[in-house]
Amino acid sequence: MTDRGVSDSDMPTFPWPTRPEAQALDALLSGNCRPEEVPADLRPVAEVLVALQAPPDRREVAGWGQALTVYREVAGRPGMPGRPRSRRPRLIAAPLGARFAAAAGAAVIAVLGGGAAAAYTGGLPGALQKIAHEAIAAPGVREGSAAPTPQSGGHPAGPSVAGTAAYGLCNAYQHAEEHGNASQRSVAFRNLVNAAGGADQVTGYCASVPHPGATSPPGRRVGQTVSPTVASHGRKPTAPPGKPTAPPGKPTIPPGKPTTPPGNKGGNGNGNGPGK
Amino acid sequence: MIGEDFPAVLAAAQQGDEAAFAALWHDGQPALLRYLHVLAPDAAEDIAAETWTHVVRGLARFRGTERNWRAWLFTTARRRVIDQTRRLMRHPAASLEALPDLTLADLPGLCSPDAADLALENLATQAAIGVIASLPPMQAEVIMLRVVAGLDTESVAQLLGRSSGAIRIAAHRGLHRLASLLAEAGVTR
Numbered sequence: 278m279t280d281r282g283v284s285d286s287d288m289p290t291f292p293w294p295t296r297p298e299a300q301a302l303d304a305l306l307s308g309n310c311r312p313e314e315v316p317a318d319l320r321p322v323a324e325v326l327v328a329l330q331a332p333p334d335r336r337e338v339a340g341w342g343q344a345l346t347v348y349r350e351v352a353g354r355p356g357m358p359g360r361p362r363s364r365r366p367r368l369i370a371a372p373l374g375a376r377f378a379a380a381a382g383a384a385v386i387a388v389l390g391g392g393a394a395a396a397y398t399g400g401l402p403g404a405l406q407k408i409a410h411e412a413i414a415a416p417g418v419r420e421g422s423a424a425p426t427p428q429s430g431g432h433p434a435g436p437s438v439a440g441t442a443a444y445g446l447c448n449a450y451q452h453a454e455e456h457g458n459a460s461q462r463s464v465a466f467r468n469l470v471n472a473a474g475g476a477d478q479v480t481g482y483c484a485s486v487p488h489p490g491a492t493s494p495p496g497r498r499v500g501q502t503v504s505p506t507v508a509s510h511g512r513k514p515t516a517p518p519g520k521p522t523a524p525p526g527k528p529t530i531p532p533g534k535p536t537t538p539p540g541n542k543g544g545n546g547n548g549n550g551p552g553k
Numbered sequence: 554m555i556g557e558d559f560p561a562v563l564a565a566a567q568q569g570d571e572a573a574f575a576a577l578w579h580d581g582q583p584a585l586l587r588y589l590h591v592l593a594p595d596a597a598e599d600i601a602a603e604t605w606t607h608v609v610r611g612l613a614r615f616r617g618t619e620r621n622w623r624a625w626l627f628t629t630a631r632r633r634v635i636d637q638t639r640r641l642m643r644h645p646a647a648s649l650e651a652l653p654d655l656t657l658a659d660l661p662g663l664c665s666p667d668a669a670d671l672a673l674e675n676l677a678t679q680a681a682i683g684v685i686a687s688l689p690p691m692q693a694e695v696i697m698l699r700v701v702a703g704l705d706t707e708s709v710a711q712l713l714g715r716s717s718g719a720i721r722i723a724a725h726r727g728l729h730r731l732a733s734l735l736a737e738a739g740v741t742r
Contacts, residue, residue: 299725302724302725302728303721305728306696306699306700306724306728307699307705308700308703318732318736319728319732321732321735321736322728322731322732322735325681325684325685325731325735326681326696326700328675328677328678328680328681329587329678329681329682329685329697329700329701330700330701331675331677331678332583332675333579333582333583334583334675334678337582337583337586337587338579338582338583340582340598340601340602340605341575341578341579341582343602344574344578344582344602344605344609345571345574345575345578347605347606347609348571348574348609349571351609351610351612352569
């Protein structure tokens, strides 16, 4: 009566969803959700799903060096045309991270409203706080392991605006300076000023931005030649911390809703900078 | 997801462009690790590395869309998980063609729901992975493939060798069970 893998033991207690509820569940699974589409009793679920899609943690990209080594070995062999070209994964990788952050931020806001934006920003939201400390005696966070580790390099919990997003901003600014038109330069600079906290802070800010991920980044620096494959990113370069770009088809984001942790120096979170 | 740039990024990566490969890797790796931490928490990093090794070796021959790419990435990872479990169970290696008949839920010890080894700085993500891992294995896997891998129902169905209807039911049940867990924990909104 059910396909394999669907336990029949679930059957007696499973409440068959009504059509609207099934649609809400599908929307949650697809990431296409407006707040009004999420019944109140599913909002904690939505919160968990958003947390599952939070921007990458630096520990999750710690294996990059190993992967690159394998790639270089394989790329040097017959079967993969061309020798490895050591272009820096600047404007590809960084805006991807920023997009990821923006998409996650958009999802938080779309699903939960701006007040829940902190769900993925490191301030443990209510649902997950409870999960961590009460519900998951079985599955989850061991006592002790849930404690923040402030000694671990000084990275803030949650999406690091001082990391990937900041890196993307600096790259976008750099790219706009080199290849963009006046409008693009203006936008990129304004975003960067917002993040840096002032026009006079930009240079120092970008100099201090670490590479967002690789433990041993292959020498990425802001200001290197841009790969032709990434040129398109320069035309739509940034997802500034305070103004994530909603993907096509996603609900639009109300302006002024922060998606970055309050108090994170990487962005003021409201997208309103000094203007120029 | 990489989006409209995916064909160009893939083509460049297939030509040896490290920046392009970096884009593919950084886009896929976090989701891959989260998925693996639900399936095989004790070996997630190792299996992810094996997955990428396999993918890199086949990269030049890959043809398809971004959806195909992600499906391939997660299928590869899943096969590595099953291979590892078979090794652990000291079973003779079976052909990969038999995979669709194998359910992760059938593999004892595979899905010990211990995501605590995933010491993420983002505690919300860590807790979320932990609570998903506490769901029945198929429900947990379907939710991770739908939400984290970003695969649609049809792709997940193909990947798991099930019908689309079964995948949808498993996902809905998983979310219901998740809601119950959260309600039991006193989480309300």
